[in-house]
Amino acid sequence: MSPILLKTKEVAEYLKISDQQVRRLVDKKELPCIRISPRVLRFRKEDVEEFISGREI
Numbered sequence: 001m002s003p004i005l006l007k008t009k010e011v012a013e014y015l016k017i018s019d020q021q022v023r024r025l026v027d028k029k030e031l032p033c034i035r036i037s038p039r040v041l042r043f044r045k046e047d048v049e050e051f052i053s054g055r056e057i
Contacts, residue, residue, distance in 0.1 A: 003044045003046065004044070005042040005044060007041075030051070031048070
């Protein structure tokens with residue numbers, strides 16, 4: 001089964017933050033992504049969920 005890939009906008013909606021904030025997390029290497037081109041990013045759903053669980057206290 002192939003992984004579910006999310007677009008930047010979908011991740012932003014899921015995390016309830018802006019697209020720009022998602023890109024900042026990627027730039028700080030806090031949120032892993034698959035870079036399709038310099039402007040096009042895709043995110044594995046598992047990575048986003050792991051990011052969320054790592055941020056919870």
